[in-house]
Amino acid sequence: MPEHEPERFEACDVCGRTILRGERTTPYLTPDGERQNVCALCRERAEEAGWVPADSEAARAIGTEPKFADVILEQVTTFDAAHALEAIAR
Ligand SMILES: [Zn+2]
Numbered sequence: 471m472p473e474h475e476p477e478r479f480e481a482c483d484v485c486g487r488t489i490l491r492g493e494r495t496t497p498y499l500t501p502d503g504e505r506q507n508v509c510a511l512c513r514e515r516a517e518e519a520g521w522v523p524a525d526s527e528a529a530r531a532i533g534t535e536p537k538f539a540d541v542i543l544e545q546v547t548t549f550d551a552a553h554a555l556e557a558i559a560r
Contacts (some may be wrong), residue, residue, distance in 0.1 A: 484512035497524035503532050 478546040484505035489495055495499040495507035500530040505524060508516045 480507050482509035482512055483507050484516055485509065498522065499524050499529045499532055501532065 480495055481487060482489060482495060483498075487509060489507070489509060491511065495509050496513060498506045498508045498513075498516050500506060501520050506516070507520065508521070522532070
């Protein structure tokens, strides 16, 4: 196990600026569900472009939580199958 986390040089996906040590980016999702790092100065611009914070409800609505989406899909599929069987039984 390394004693220190390797240094990561992130860059803002809006302005392309390298994020300085101690500076934080906010993960955003584009309407296409692509994850982007946004620096504090670009958050407003990102939101104007329709990007949403990755941890928001809106981001979940985009469907970028595959596990969540899979569960829903499974439920829907199971429901349909049960319905179909019921229809056949009649
Ligand atoms: Zn930026």
